[in-house]
Amino acid sequence: MQAELVMIGTELLLGEVxxxxxxxxxxxxxxxxxxxxxxxxxxxxxxxxxxxxxxxLGRSDIVIISGGMGPTDDDLTREAVAAAANCPLEENPQVVQELESWFRFRYGSRVEIPLNNRKQALFPKGAQIIPNKRGTAPGFILEVNAKVVIGLPGVPAELEAMFNETVIPYLQGRNGSHKLVTRNLNFVGIGESHLEELVYDVVANQTNPTVALYASQGQVRIRLTAKADSLEAGQALIDPVEEQIAQRTVDFMYGLDEETLEEVVGRQLSEQGSTVALAESCTGGLIGHRLTNVPGSSDYLMRGYVVYSNQAKMDCIGVKEATLRQFGAVSAETAQEMSEGVRRVSGTDYGLAVTGIAGPGGGTPEKPVGLVYISLAMDGNTKTEKHQFVGTREQIKLRASQAALRMLWLASRRQ
Amino acid sequence: MQAELVMIGTELLLGEVxxxxxxxxxxxxxxxxxxxxxxxxxxxxxxxxxxxxxxxLGRSDIVIISGGMGPTDDDLTREAVAAAANCPLEENPQVVQELESWFRFRYGSRVEIPLNNRKQALFPKGAQIIPNKRGTAPGFILEVNAKVVIGLPGVPAELEAMFNETVIPYLQGRNGSHKLVTRNLNFVGIGESHLEELVYDVVANQTNPTVALYASQGQVRIRLTAKADSLEAGQALIDPVEEQIAQRTVDFMYGLDEETLEEVVGRQLSEQGSTVALAESCTGGLIGHRLTNVPGSSDYLMRGYVVYSNQAKMDCIGVKEATLRQFGAVSAETAQEMSEGVRRVSGTDYGLAVTGIAGPGGGTPEKPVGLVYISLAMDGNTKTEKHQFVGTREQIKLRASQAALRMLWLASRRQ
Known part of the structure; x- marks a missing residue:
């Protein structure tokens, strides 16, 4: 079964979204x-x-369309599908009713549906409606001449919910026995070429699953893709290859698929019953933001300090003025006092600190843009790393947060 | 002149990138x-x-291809363009030389170019080479039968530099006098439908520039697009329409084009010579992260506290235990003590605080997921707002950070 996507919207071509x-x-x-x-x-x-x-529709079994489902004159998807599939439009009475209650709930009981929104109740005849719990634009599934057209709104939260709740079950019901099973291995602290060297022979010798490396957003992934008759059979093909790669990359491979580094770190801290506090200078809150993206992070993240000014470094977490004067705010000595200080004032098991120069200004020949010190304090032991990152301000912040979370990941994992 | 993009890469279809x-x-x-x-x-x-x-190539004047330019067997762009344009491949001696020096610089003077990488010196005959200063894959511009094919590597940093340095000048040289001039107006604190009501007649009556609304990532934009003979003529068409929209949306329109809310807030604080400190609970550091994405933010962002635990709220910024007990951590009273407390301990002009329930757990009928209090303390005056956001944990964090930055934007702008 072969699918094709059609994304509709001038804003997508103009690159604004x-x-x-x-x-x-x-x-x-x-x-x-x-x-x-x-x-x-x-x-x-x-x-x-x-x-x-x-x-x-000419070349694929399933056409999934996103966008152009709203109420405005620019929203042409329903009409275009009706024209392309040669299938008249019909007003769906249930959708009319739902639009009415939505508008009355929002704007009062005597409100009529605006004419524009009424258009959203028109669908190609015979289409199954996909309810939209988060907005006014329902989607549809239209079966026509052994092909399927699925229309979804362009708003990501609406599209995602509708796809997960309605489209996936529909496709699984239609799909035959042939499965494509994919697993991604996620790495941190290693570059694409170095990783490729470590697993070169695995990549070269595999045909099912196939093995592919790619880099994105400050991390590298390996994608394993198996073709099999069932999910289980595909996973059985993937398991030994994953194992082989994992053995060679113990200090770099932190998780699978959509698992993020902050989720893995959070799970490890929860299992340990450990707590952490943060002292962020150049990352400015990014590490706290990432850790708190994980539900339940209040169990292990107690607090964080964005100590952007020297005064804040001294006031909040007890960095010594002499240290700042002698070594500077971006130094191994300051990083270490930050991590030990934040651990002490917060009473946590770990204290994690970052100080560096995110740029584009502020660099010197001795301390160039991208120089970042990361320090992790734990019971009777503090580790401090020096990094030299390249990239834009936001890339340097992201890479520094990756390196910092990697230190916490390595320190908190079961030995 | 009409262009078309061809993006090549299985990882793009699998949605991993x-x-x-x-x-x-x-x-x-x-x-x-x-x-x-x-x-x-x-x-x-x-x-x-x-x-x-x-x-x-059949329907467009310019075809820009991204991806498939690397050294591996999967990289097929050069060969496919040669086949589609019926134009043989030829080894480019200058590229061979550059590859040689790149490899020798990295791996020592006696190293031969790996055979795979040598493939990267093959180009359709007659193609102009686009140098790649950041990697090994050069791009190319091929003129064939009054059409143009441009090939660029898929690595964003490489593609962006090559497009800016070589492709834009090339296209500007080719392009006639007809320009498409676009300006985006950025809004915060207002939904798409409410904004549409405010500017309905402007949208309906405009043809040049055209006016389009769209929503993305917690904010709404209006795009004005004018066709004109020159940049200046296009801007002159856009200016009065922008002015008309701006007058009706003074408390919502914060900036233009790629300008972010945190940049505008930062500029206003710099102009005022004001400073701010943050107390973030449910946003977990996101506001600090956003403000510190702006170069020079150390001039006005003094510090931030991620006060995730109640203990941290009391220890760091002096929230009273009685307040937490009586009203809870998510309450207007706590938010107010947070903003006034963080301003007091930090000695800044503004204290900005956020406390809420980002979910997915932790909600109750009285305090549902998405309930967020935001408080801004300034000299002799504290404002506290109650919001009820919807969405995922990350969306609620983003929307809370938008609403918080909006309060700071409104408070710090010139009256």
Missing amino acids: VDTNASFLGRGLAQCGVNLYRKSTVGDNWLRIIEVISQA | VDTNASFLGRGLAQCGVNLYRKSTVGDNWLRIIEVISQA
């Missing part, structure tokens, strides 16, 4: 074992939308 | 006044890549 829907749908289809061979993006133009949908 | 190159290229083309009507994405498959490139 990064298309996260496409990657979300790609991942979801891979998990359902549906092959995705193509993705097309068009603007809000009537003729081009019809052309793209017609071509997609 | 969010395609930021496409949005970067879309913005860049719009700035050059080149119309972009289509974008196609295909996996690393020889036949499908040729098919997509041939179709694109």
Whole structure:
């Protein structure tokens, strides 16, 4: 079963919105074992939308369309699918009713549905409606000549919920026995080329699963993709290859698939019953933000200090003025006093500290932009690392947060 | 002049990488006044890549390809362009030389170029080479039958530098006098439908510039797009429409184009010579992270406290135990003590505090997930707002940070 994506919206072509829907749908289809061979993006133009949908219907079994489902004149998806599939539009009475109650709930009992929104109740005849619990634009599934067209709104939160709740079960029901099983191995603290050297022969010798490396957002991943008759059979093909790679990369491979480094660190701290406090200078709160993205992080993250000024470093976590004067705010000595100080004032098991120069200004020949010291204090033992990162201000912050979380990951994992 | 993008890479279809190159290229083309009507994405498959490139060459003047330029067997772009454009491959001696010096610089003077990398010196005959200062994969510009094919590597930092340094000047040289001028107006604290009501007649009556609304990442934008003979003429068409919209949205429109709320807030604080300190509970450091993404933020952001535990709220910024007991950590009373406390202990002009329930757990009927109190303390005056956000944990954190930065924006702007 072969699928194709059609993303609709001039804003996608103008580059004003990064298309996260496409990657979300790609991942979801891979998990359902549906092959995705193509993705097309068009603007809000009537003729081009019809052309793209017609071509997609010509070559693929399933066409998933995102965007153009709203109430405005620019929203043309429903009409274009009706035209491309040669299937008249019909008002869906249940959707009319839901729109009415939505508007009355929001704007009072005597309100009529605006004419524009009423358009959102029109669907190609015979389409199954996909309810939208987070907005006014329902989606639809239209089966036509042994093909399927699925229309979803472009708002990511709405699209994601509708895909997970309605489209996945639908596709799984339709899909045959052929599955594409994918597993991603996530690495930190190692570059793509170094990792490739470590696993070169594995990559070269594997055909099922295939092994591919790629880098994104400050980390490297290896993707294992197996073709098999069932999920279990695919996983059985993947397991030994994962094991082989894991053995060679113990200090770098931290997790699988969508697992983030902060989730793994959080799980380890929870299992240990340990607590941590943060002292962030150049990362400015990013490490706290990442750790608190994980539900339940209040169990182990007690507090953090964004000690941006020297005064704050001294006031909040007891860095000595003499240390700042003698070695500077960006130094191993200051980093160590920060991590030990934040641990002491917070009464936590770990104290994690970062100080560095995120740039673009503030660098000197001795202390260039990207120089970052990271220090982790624990019971009777403090480790301090020096890093030299490259990139923009935001990349340096991200890389520093990765390196800091890696220290905490290595220190807190079961030996 | 009409362009089309072809993005190559199985990882893009599997959704493991969010395609930021496409949005970067879309913005860049719009700035050059080149119309972009289509974008196609295909996996690393020889036949499908040729098919997509041939179709694109059939209907567009300029085809820009990203990805598939590396050294591995999966990298098929150069070969596919040669096949689609019916143009033989030729080894470029200058690229061979550069690859040699790159490898010798890295691995020592006696090293030969690996055979795989030598492939990267093959280009369709007659192609102009685009130098790549950040990696080993050069790009190319191939003119063939009055059309242009441009090949760029998929690594964002490499693609972006090569596009800015070589492709933009090339396109500007080719392009005639017709320009597409775009300006985005950025809003905070207002929903898409409410904003549409405020500017409904402007949207309805405008044809040049066109006016379009869209929502993304916790904020709403209005895009104004003018067609004109010059940049200046386009801007002159846009100015009065922007002015008309700005007058109706004074408390919501904070900036233009890529300007972020944290940049605008930072600029205002700098101009005022004011300082701020943060007390973040449910946002966990996100506000500090956002403010410190702006270069020079150390001038006005003195410090922040991630007071995740009640103990931290009391220890660090003097929230009273009685207040926490009587009203709870998520309450207007606690928020107010947080903002006034963080201002007092930090000695800053502003104290900004956030406390709430980011979810997914921790909600009750009285205090549901998404309930957030935001408080801003300034000289002789503290304002506290109650918000009820919806969404995932990360969305609620983002929306809370937007609302908090909006309070600081409104308070610090020139009256």
